[in-house]
Amino acid sequence: MSPGQLRIYLGAAPGVGKTFTMLQEAHRRKERGTDVVVGFVETHGRKHTAALVGDLEVVPRKRVSYRGTTFEEMDVEAILARRPQVAVVDELAHTNVPGSGNGKRWQDIQELLEAGITVLSTVNIQHLESLNDVVQQITGVVQQETVPDEIARRAEQVELVDMTPEALRRRMAHGNIYRPDKIDAALGNYFRVGNLTALRELALLWLADKVDEQLDRYRAQHHIGGTWETRERVVVALTGGPEGDTLIRRAARIAARSKGSDLLAVHVARSDGLAGADPALLARQRLLVESLGGTYHQVIGGDVPRALLDFARGVNATQLVLGASRRGRLAQVFSAGIGVTTTARSGAIDVHLVTHEEIGQGRRRPIISGQAALSRPRRVAGFALAVVGLPLLTVVLSALRGDLALASDILFYLAWVILVALVGGLWPAVLTALAGSLLLNYFFTPPIHRFTIAETENLLSLLVFVVVAVAVSAVVDTAARRTREAARASADASTLAAVAGSVLRGARPLPALLERLRETFALESVTLLERHPDAPPSPDRPHDPASWRIAATVGGRPCAAPGEGATDVPIDDDLALVLRGHPLPAADRRIVEAFAAQAALALRQERLAQEAAAAKPLAEADKMRTALLAAVSHDLRTPLASAKAAVTSLRSHDVDFSTEDRDELLAAADESLDKLARLVANLLDMSRLQAGALGLSMAEIGLEDAVPRALDELGPHARAVRVRIPPELPAVHADPALLERVLVNLIGNALRFSPPQQPPDVTAREQDGTVRLHVVDHGPGIPEDAREHMFQPFQRLGDRDNHNGVGLGLALSRGLAEAMGGTLAPDTTPGGGLTMILTLPSAEASAVTAADAATEAEAAEVADRAIVQRLRRRPTAERESSQ
Template sequence: MGKTFTMLEEAHRRKERGTDVVVGFVQTHGRKHTAQMVGDLEVVPRKQMAYRGTTFEEMDVDAVLARRPEVAIVDELAHTNVPGSRNTKRWQDIQELLDAGITVLSTVNIQHLESLNDVVQQITGVVQHETVPDEVVRRAEQVELVDMTPEALRRRMAHGNVYQADKIDAALGNYFRVGNLTALRELALLWLADKVDEQLDRYRAEHRIGGTWETRERVVVALTGGPEGDTLIRRAARIAARSKGSELLAVHVTRSDGLAGADPALLARQRLLVESLGGTYHQVIGADVPHALLDFARGVNATQLVLGASRRGRLAQLFSTGIGVTTTARSGPIDVHLVTHEQIGQGRRRPLLTGQAALSRSRRIAGFALAVFGLPLLTVVLAALRGDLALASDILFYLSWVILVALVGGLWPAVLTALAGSLLLNYYFTSPINTFTIAETENLLSLAVFVIVAVAVSAVVDTAARRTREAAHASADASTLATVAGSVLRGDRPLAALLERLRETFGLESVTLLERRPDAPPSPDRPHDPNSWRIAATVGGRPCAAPGEGATDVPIDDDLALVLRGHPLPAADRRIVEAFAAQAALALRQERLSEEAATARPLAEADKMRTALLAAVSHDLRTPLASAKAAVTSLRSHDVDFSDEDRDELLAAADESLDKLARLVANLLDMSRLQAGALGLALTEIGLEDAVPRALDELGPHARAVRVRIPPELPAARADPALLERVLVNVIGNALRFSPAGQPPRITASEHAGTVQLRVIDQGPGIAEGAREHMFQPFQRLGDRDNHNGVGLGLALSRGLAEAMGGSLVPDTTPGGGLTMILTLPSADARQDLAAEAAAAARVAETTDRAIVQRLRRRTTTKPEAT
């Protein structure tokens, strides 16, 4: 409430600043304060639309475009236009204004957002027929929440500022209860918070802000793949639950040297646990685990980080501080929780490789230290034993030392040791001693073999270490791809999930899948022409329009390419990116096939309906036809002389059978029209006090026992009289069939929030809540005691006819047992509903939704100012 008033205030502020503002359409709902707020704003004349004998007013899009203001005021974004308008929905009219360079101010209620439609119905019990896609609202450059407490809104209603006096009590006791309003208010706040969160993430990415902004609690739990993960996840979930609206994220860092104790089965189980607690699972690759962990936490703007206490033994902790301590020291403003668990001190940590060499820097330094300090010491010891050892023994000791250095420090420390050892052997142990001269050829050969063997052993050790690193890196890649495959298989949108995992894994700014346009064949001269490509899917920040715009591009085939924006990837990672690219192509094709399957699904439903229709015609229509045929044949027979009483009985049986046959055929025809969207409507004002008696008369003498209570002040409903009578006959007839003897059905009526509600109440056996929707399916006889009475179309047709008239038909439980059918129709004096027109236009919209979506995807122009 109050959004139109606030929008008009903003229009006056803009006009005072010199902006050219006009009113394209404002819905005042008869509220004098809102009407007065229009004031001196220029109002574009509305377009008069005739429909079903009634004149309606809609926004004149052509007049607004011809006037071409800077800002246009267009109320009710989710409004459904009268059939015959150029667009089905008002947001489509607004789109035309935006395309023409006109800024638009509009309004929308939270209950009209498409994604919240089922939630609102569950909370309020009211079906919203007019909805707008969330994507349309999210495209707005500015969204302002017009908020009001439930108590303040109810006071406004009590003072008569919203509804007329005769509608206030019903509105306050039904839709506008405190609980309903509080829930709707929370939905609005949360929806807007999500949009603000998207804007904040985009701003941080564009300005390269890596620090944490504590706008919302985000708890990140680090998983090593060990058995302590369950404890950490539950602890993190409890921390996140302390703040409403907080997020839980679990991350596993796959190190390039492999991770000790990382059990894939445990990780899969822990992932399911995280998702069951409302969190999300992520996996990244990093050589330095604390660095990768903190990069991820800062990337998602985390406020708290949960780690497990080290599983390494005390001796291992003396030589290295460990991941937990290191992460805490580097965390900055992020709070770090070190959680104790049963696995403390029971694990073993493998060495951390921080560079791209075969061995770590610390091992290479240790190798050089052994060469520099160990060789002199070995020489002193062997010199003291010079008289007891031969040259061959000395060479073996030096070779052993070279092998030790190679095992510790790799190739180059061992080569240095071999060269230095050969010089020391020459100087101290070969004749002549204390000179670098070698007198004997045998000694020269021995020293040469020594150097060759030492270098060869060093190369073997270095190669083994390099292969170990490559194997660990391949294992990390395989683990990442397995995680990706799981996320894609479980996701509703596999392509988007796949690209998001790729972006997240390698810390990229954006990932874009480009598809070559059908009218642009491959050109070797201009492979990176943006006009030759279109964006098939993208995640992250600013997308790439051509392969050459990113830091890395991976061709998939002649028509597809994957483009990565951010930092260049090393050659070693390109292989896994190519695997991502191949899967992205498959996911794209899968989504295209899903769209084609969705298109074919209505055809399959129609075929199923035709099959059921043929079965009904071949069986259920035969019974009344056979009865009528038998009666007429008997009357025409000259072999039997019927009395007047028998003749009247046969004529009555034929008449009753033909009436039943006519009703069945009419139901079948109307259901076919509903399925085809071709049911004609003649909406007019009709009083329920007139419609109900006509339906009872059609049902015959046994319907006279039905008790009817319709208030004399009840307003007329807006409906098609013939269709309404059909609905009432089916619903009341169903209640009569199931009502026990001596307890006839009751019919009551009331008004609520611009609608008229008719309740048909019976005390029969009722229907279980889980089976109620099943009874509205065509050709069902749920609990029918007469399996050959009708084709099971009564309730299905009644609901379809009610919805076609802009109303609804829903079941409820009768207090004390039984079933209550609630028929809701728009009130004739509630002009703003236009429910019947909305339902008719919605059927047209179903056939044009795909074209609208394609149009939105093709639109790449920027909105001129603000929506």
């Protein structure tokens, strides 16, 4: 059975018509004969949406009880049993009531899709997980319900239901979205023109990315390699040369001309594994690309034009930026060059050849230690073989003149040239070839002992000998040079890998990077210097210590300015890496330059991490303040309003109240003021707990006394609580007032969520020197994965109307219990419900612990006095020696 398809109607804000459009599609499918049912549609009281449900079959909703309240949710089991072809399910990001089976509605939809049922659903852009924080920054509203982007991206179809901000505000003003009492607040807050415009742009951009993914998938499935200019994508080719900065900035300007365009930088590494680019420049250019909003890529290829165009076509690029050739005019005569070749093969891709200062300067090979392909001893050995070996070979061949022909003599000389080339390289071999040709001419080519050649065939043989000898020498020298470059590249790669590994394994990347560099090159110290913000670059005094400060250092004595070290590597105008110790050769300096750029990146990341860490407490405080204001705004107003209404009524002279009515109003005012006092007390105690300034007055108190006091404070409705405390239960060591506060909160919560026919139970027992008090309710309970969440301040699990208190009761109770040396933990009530277990130290155990501590302290004091007395009786010299 194939899975069903998901179709999502995406909107920028509530009220754009997502549900209306979805229901229209459901009617169209029903008219075509498709079996369609409505799994869940939320009309929000909008009459036009409710009327559009019409004659569509509606699956009855499932009723779920939670904390004494009944909610309606989609009945997934009923839909699966009905097995329609299409199910209409509104609000993809909806959070289900605990006990519904799945935590989120998108998980319900996944079950329907796996059963082969096609689903039509809706979602607003602010509910997508990746955009949640962006929407909060724009609107100032925290979205509690989110859906993973992957769920929406996997949908076969996503249709944008669009509406201009002005039209949406008109719908709002006409009462087509919210009730009249909410219109003014909505228009002045969430539904401002700026907010709606920004949300609309977010929806369009997200959908554009979704369309790009679909287009890439289609092109890959149909093997389409040509460029479709659906969006501007600018690719800039980097060679690792100094002209890269110019090319990147030029490509960024080209990309900036079209809104939403992409910038990509690519470097083609040689497939032979030899280093042909400066790693330090590439690292710096990568940072530049990323700072301009682009991405950096590296591909491997032997044919650079083909590799560039393959990459450009793979990313559906529309423009390719190349630098004009750095080769000289003579080199361009023999080869067209990468730029010309790429332009000729580009097809639909526009190619920009950008001029720069390096044009005609030639392609500079990376400098490595020792310019010659072979070492000096080997070159000396080659010259020695040429000088000594040629005369000896000539003497031997002269003795065999009658037995060997000229061709054999030439082969012996050619073999000697190859031997010299293998030992000494190019120039000793060239010298041997030229000298050998002269010796062959003089001693073995008629006329003998004259530098003339009588026969054309002999002349041709000597010329071929010289050409072959020089060619073989050049090949051997090139192979030796490539071998040396490969060895150097391998050593560089090993160093880079080792340093990168140490950085990745370290908790702090920057010190690990600098320490690895110091160890690798046996340096005394490595210092990363940063220019003072108030000290701009000065060409006259670049090494002034007053202009620099140490950002990071490892090793011995750090350097205070770039000129103090043996080697200094400037990173940019504000950063420099200074090495103290021995000077580094040119090849090692290249590696240091590459990691200097990485050090700059590590420093920036470290600064960002510090800023994020500093901002996190502020964000938490702001989040706490927002939650506090949102929660307390209602709970403060309600008792105040009740008390004020009662007092105002009593003061009114227009109504004559009876004694019963007056008593009822006074009781209402008294109850409201008590509720307000408890709320303020909870807030003050929580603030004292968080500040560590809560005062305790510990004493022995029996639970048989503390529990009735808490029940009396809770009022008449607490009389139904069943209390079973054994008479032999020991007293606890606690603060009586705080213990009563904890009991009031725990029993009050149990009363709130227990059904009337099953009141809470309060039991207690002794265990291992502690007293465990169980407050048992038989309500809906709380899932295990949400139990720790309920102890966070200002959290109300499942309270959709946000009218059930500020969510401080359990958080404060746990804090007070821990302050008294106890614990508060939740457990599951057998048969359903929640049990809160308050554990406190018994008074007997506390007394024993205190007595033991006093005994240990007294024994330690006696021992100390004995030691002091013994020291006083010892001679002075002995005391000094003991010290």
